[in-house]
Amino acid sequence: MSVLPAPRRPHVPERSCVACRRKRPQGEFVRLSRVEGQWQVGGKPRTGRGAYVCADSPECWQDKRLRRAFGAQAAAVSTQLCAQALPDQPMID
Numbered sequence: 001m002s003v004l005p006a007p008r009r010p011h012v013p014e015r016s017c018v019a020c021r022r023k024r025p026q027g028e029f030v031r032l033s034r035v036e037g038q039w040q041v042g043g044k045p046r047t048g049r050g051a052y053v054c055a056d057s058p059e060c061w062q063d064k065r066l067r068r069a070f071g072a073q074a075a076a077v078s079t080q081l082c083a084q085a086l087p088d089q090p091m092i093d
Helices: 063-085
Strands: 014-016 023-025 029-035 038-041 049-054
Touching (some): 029 063, 049 063
Antiparallel strands (some): 014 023
């Protein structure tokens, strides 16, 4: 009698959020790309330097939490993330 090997689970890439440092599957993040010196949310195709931020956690989108990764561009990145998540609602400062 032979023993069959256990079925292999598909590989799921993990990434870390630049704001909270939590590791999660890549699909649970928003990717930011640095193209020509500016950070852009979800640039297609995936070109340039990349960074990931939690997609479901508005706490991670605050510019104070993003400063470590994005420096002076943190406020602009924060605005882009909030506008993408809530396109029909005004921003609250």
